[in-house]
Amino acid sequence: MIKAILIFNNHGKPRLIRFYQYFHQAAQDTSYCKAEDMQQQIIRETFHLVSKRDDNVCNFLEGGSLIGGSDYKLIYRHYATLYFVFCVDSSESELGILDLIQVFVETLDKCFENVCELDLIFHMDKVHYILQEVVMGGMVLETNMNEIVAQVEVQNRMEKSEGGLSAAPARAVSAVKNMNLPEIPRNINIGDINIKVPSLSPF
């Protein structure tokens, strides 16, 4: 079973957090604030463990002290500025999870067209919906990329027809994406810049 899925960037800022199991501290405190603090602590600790790793070591780590326990492992992959970390127990195949992360990232790529970190930042809800079609309740639901993309598209269209989350036309979405923002996205599509050449008058 997958216990948690965390995506954070090279500085430890969370981009997506999904827990499928609650890591209760010994205190068993049911106060609301504790849950968020606990989650942030887990993120910090995981980031600390994962960022120390070189690029040429294996992608498996024993869990930290918070999500630790002999059964839990951290399986992670580093793509450009993002770490994708899956915390799993022994019932999942480690190499299989590595493939699953790859499938997930490729699906994101298909849904967002050359996905970069900014897409994840501004469309956190969309990423959750895509993830929901891949992993449900900590278990792998669907691994066929085309299926996932198709299902997500249908649901997005349903949302759009009702006016969408922002109750604003769809054009606003793409406008935001093209805005000049301080961080440089990983992929800069230089390929499709159209340089208009004025029609030269014949000599």
Next chain:
Amino acid sequence: MPAPIRLRELIRTIRTARTQAEEREMIQKECAAIRSSFREEDNTYRCRNVAKLLYMHMLGYPAHFGQLECLKLIASQKFTDKRIGYLGAMLLLDERQDVHLLMTNCIKNDLNHSTQYVQGLALCTLGCMGSSEMCRDLAGEVEKLLKTSNSYLRKKAALCAVHVIRKVPELMEMFLPATKNLLSEKNHGVLHTSVVLLTEMCERSPDMLAHFRKLVPQLVRILKNLIMSGYSPEHDVSGISDPFLQVRILRLLRILGKGDDDSSEAMNDILAQVATNTETSKNVGNAILYETVLTIMDIKSESGLRVLAINILGRFLLNNDKNIRYVALTSLLKTVQTDHNAVQRHRSTIVDCLKDLDVSIKRRAMELSFALVNGNNIRGMMKELLYFLDSCDPEFKADCASGVFLAAEKYAPSKRWHIDTIMRVLTTAGSYVRDDSVPNLIQLITNSVEMHAYTVQRLYKALLDDISQQPLVQVASWCIGEYGDLLVSGQCEEEEPIQVTEDEVLDVLEGLLVSNLSTPVTRGYALTAIMKLSTRFTSVNRIKKVVSIYGSSIDVELQQRAVEYNALFKKYDHMRPALLERMPIMEKTASNGPTEIVQTNGEAEPSVVEAKHPPPVTQPTNQANDLLDLLGGNDVVPVIQTTVPTKPASAGGELLDLLGDLSLSGIPPMTAYNKNGLKIDFTFERANPNPNIAVITIHASNSTEADMTDFVFQAAVPKTFQLQLLSPSSNVVPTLNQGTVTQVIRVLNPQKQQLRMRIKLTYTHKGSAVQDLAEVNNFPPQSWQ
């Protein structure tokens, strides 16, 4: 009230914050706005507000006030609302909050909604965070959806069923009929989740496992189709057809085939096929191969297949990809118990992995190396492991040191090698050695009698170099205290004896006492060592001076010791030599066996002390107790072996006999058994200080003309009592009453119940074995009151 800002604007605003405090301020402002918007019960913007709340929750800010709003969104008719509402429920709610039960009705309605995506959302939420009450209420709906023909819903229902079973295991039976034709689905998504469901059911209930064994042929067929089918673009991942499904099926086959011959046989062919045909150039191929290997190892596969599996693992070890190597090491660790020899062949590769840069691989390799150590390869392996110990990270050193000690203890080819190895560990990783290894080492050194001189010389030299590693210092000072005379007299045979004077030795020990690097425990060891040297060295005055100085030490422990040692010099000087004698060979006690009474030191000590010096006088006895106490923990308590008939037990018994074999404590003796010429008498005394313990000595005498050999006396008492049998004086009962066999029984009777005993006697008489059982009920009342 202006319209609440959009999610994207919020994200943009927060990202402009340059400090944490600025960000917190912005968020608090927005939270306030959201809260007032919630209060206005605004339906249009609720979804937007909840989305923003979820974003802030991800950053770590409290968002609990949005929980009810999520419920309202779920109840709305719009798909957008439902979508974000369910997401919010999954992220913000869990079964610890009572609010979540309010969702049950909404989910129930949505499970029957006309739009499949709404049904999907409901299944997803239930499968993620449904509590046991919710699962109980809604299991019926899930079961219905499990039988639908809509593959999108069917796969979600299957995973939801897994969650329901995890929460409420009794409902597993309910899903059984729906699983009938799950495997005949064409859709891979449904197949995949169905296999997960079947796996879960098999893991939980052995009955289900037996029931589903009949599916093995079907699973084998599906797997075969996956492998043999040509390229299919929709399921292809790097050239292999749906590897995820293959891995899942292999895992289920493993569970079904474990321990069952027929199923294992049905799988043999397909496993061999997968193992030989899978492409290993990419990670996907290796994932499948790895799963196949695990399955082969777990089921009752034929030996050829097993060898194939281990060889595949061996190949994995040589792979460049670190992940593969890690995974291979992990599975070799699991199989090393069962297929030890096969794994031994890869020993050199595994030992090479110790030098890898990757921490995870190093750890696995270390564990595996320890598992592979045996009598034949101990020297070579130990060299590698000690080299590893020198150069590894601190987090490994404790485990490695313990492992080295264990391996050395089991397979040491010679005592000298053993001691050398220990010395090496202590000097290189001394501060990481676990605390309990100090007493173990002391015991080991004591027992290797011929190596005492060599050991103490090496330890002394190590102390001269470095006194910072506490375990080393403790062991060394103990040894010097015990064997200082050997050190000074230069008796070492194994290596060049060093010239050391008594004063030099005392300098070193005193240096330990004053050094800042020594812990209080170490100081205690050093002081005791100095004291012991007073009987082995001639310069007693110097020792007296040191001891008296520490009589006013700030450390209470040191002070107490010094004061007592002082008293030993003054009032009990005649006891001193006997008390500070060499320690005898210690038997390692296993944890107290079930028949032993758990003795406090007060109980165990007197019998040992009696062995050493004649009249039991209370005060020196206490000092002797303290002395033995001080020598470091319970492990070092010398316990009389109960296997070999030893003198001390009977000496104690005879002593007490002498002092009054006519009822020492006024309890009359009794005859417990008298048959066929064998007579067994019981005499009683009270063990002091514990009045609940009755000490019974049996006297067995034989009035026939032949000896009774191999005489064994056994006793059993009712559950409220506890019994300890000490060793008998002999196991031959001589003929014609020429002598008696005595044995001491201690009975603990905390509830002061009437003492009853059943005894069993076995002996060989005139060539034939005799066995008899008897009940002893005639205990005098004073023995148990």
